[in-house]
Amino acid sequence: QSALTQPASVSGSPGQSITISCTGTSSDIGSSNLISWYQQHPGKAPKLMTYEVSRRPSGVSDRFSGSKSGNTASLTISGLQAEDEADYYCCSHAGSDIYVIFGGGTKLTVL
Amino acid sequence: QMQLQESGPGLVKPSETLSLMCTVSGASVSSYYWSWIRQSPDRGLEWIAWIYYGGSSHCSPSLRSRATISVDMSKNQFSLTLNSVTAADTAVYYCAQIVWGGASFDPWGPGTLVTVSS
Numbered sequence: 001q002s003a004l005t006q007p008a009s010v011s012g013s014p015g016q017s018i019t020i021s022c023t024g025t026s027s028d029i030g031s032s033n034l035i036s037w038y039q040q041h042p043g044k045a046p047k048l049m050t051y052e053v054s055r056r057p058s059g060v061s062d063r064f065s066g067s068k069s070g071n072t073a074s075l076t077i078s079g080l081q082a083e084d085e086a087d088y089y090c091c092s093h094a095g096s097d098i099y100v101i102f103g104g105g106t107k108l109t110v111l
Numbered sequence: 112q113m114q115l116q117e118s119g120p121g122l123v124k125p126s127e128t129l130s131l132m133c134t135v136s137g138a139s140v141s142s143y144y145w146s147w148i149r150q151s152p153d154r155g156l157e158w159i160a161w162i163y164y165g166g167s168s169h170c171s172p173s174l175r176s177r178a179t180i181s182v183d184m185s186k187n188q189f190s191l192t193l194n195s196v197t198a199a200d201t202a203v204y205y206c207a208q209i210v211w212g213g214a215s216f217d218p219w220g221p222g223t224l225v226t227v228s229s
Contacts, residue, residue: 032214034212034213034214036214036215036216045205045220045221046205048215048216048218051210051217052215089156091156093213097169097172098172099161099169099171099214102155102157105155
C-alpha cells in the first residue's frame with residue numbers, strides 16, 4: 001500500500017492560517033476515523049498533534065485542528081507562529097493487517 | 112509523566128540481527144499497547160509492529176518474516192529484533208505508546224539511529 005500523499009511544502013506568514021492536505025484511498029482515510037497528525041522538528045521525534053481526526057492531546061494548542069472529507073484529511077494551523085516551522089506527517093489506520101500508513105511529510109516554512 | 116527510551120547498537124553488519132530495547136518509565140508496560148516505528152530518508156515513516164503485554168502482537172506484512180516484538184514486564188521494557196538486515200534497514204528507530212482507541216502514537220522515544228554497514 002502506498003504512502004498517503006501530502007504536498008512537499010507549504011508556507012505562511014506569522015498570524016496567518018495554513019492547511020496541509022493528506023490524500024489517501026477508500027481503504028485507509030476514506031474508511032477510518034483513526035487519522036492522526038504529527039509535528040517533527042529537526043533531530044527530534046514526531047509529536048502527536050491531533051488524533052481520531054480532530055481530537056487534540058492535552059497540551060496541544062487549539063490553533064491546531066484536524067478534519068476529514070472523503071479520502072482526504074487536513075490539518076489547519078491558525079495564527080502561525082515561528083515555532084510551528086517543522087515537518088508535518090499524517091497517518092491513517094489501514095486495516096488490521098497493514099495497521100497504519102504515513103504520509104510522505106510536508107515542510108512548513110513560516111516566512 | 113511517561114517517558115520512553117530506545118537502546119541498541121548503532122552499527123549492525125549486513126545479514127546479522129538487529130536488537131533494540133525500549134525502556135518505559137512513568138507507566139507500566141502491562142497497561143498499554145506499544146509499537147516500533149522507523150524513519151529513513153528513502154522510506155519515510157514506517158510502522159513496524161505493535162504488542163500488548165497479554166501476548167497479542169502484530170508485525171507489518173513487509174517485515175513479518177524478519178521481525179519479532181516482545182515485552183519484558185520484569186524490566187518494564189519491550190523489544191524488537193530484526194534479522195537478516197540489509198542497508199535498507201538503516202533508519203532511526205522509535206518506540207512509542209499506542210493511544211487508547213488505536214492507530215496513533217504518543218509519546219515517542221527520542222529515537223536511535225541504526226546503520227547497517229560492513
